[in-house]
Amino acid sequence: QVQLVESGGGLVQAGGSLRLSCAVLGSTNSSYCMGWFRQAPGKEREGVATFNSIGFTDYANSAKGRFTISKDNAKNTLYLQMNSLKPEDTAMYYCAARRSSTISCPVAPVTRFLADYWGQGTQVTVSS
Secondary structure: OOEEEEEOOEEEEOOOOEEEEEEEEOOOOOOEEEEEEEEOOOOOOEEEEEEEOOOOEEEOOOOOOOEEEEEEOOOOEEEEEEOOOOHHHOEEEEEEEEEOOOOOOOOOOHHHHOOOEEOOOEEEEEEO
16 A cells, blocks of 8 residues: 655745655555646646656646656655746645556646545645
């Protein structure tokens, strides 16, 4: 059984930075695709960035150039470094993972990402 535990959210002013963490608890020896999603009030959950077991990364257009996804294998932790934050980045951010035998791991809607596991979320609020 795998558990995903997010942390690092908070309140930040526009233009500021935050680093979200997603600790992966349990066995993850298989190939995988992991991603960060976010959901703002009244909106659908959307993909932000993805990372797979060979280091492939992908970003939503809204995240390109500002966010960086990475993983520390020694700590088994996925990160999302978010810079130049905007008020429209305000949302609950979720970590997700699915076992994957292919290298394909693009940013995708929830219904296509088909996660096996979800974290509980961490709130990010960006003030103007």
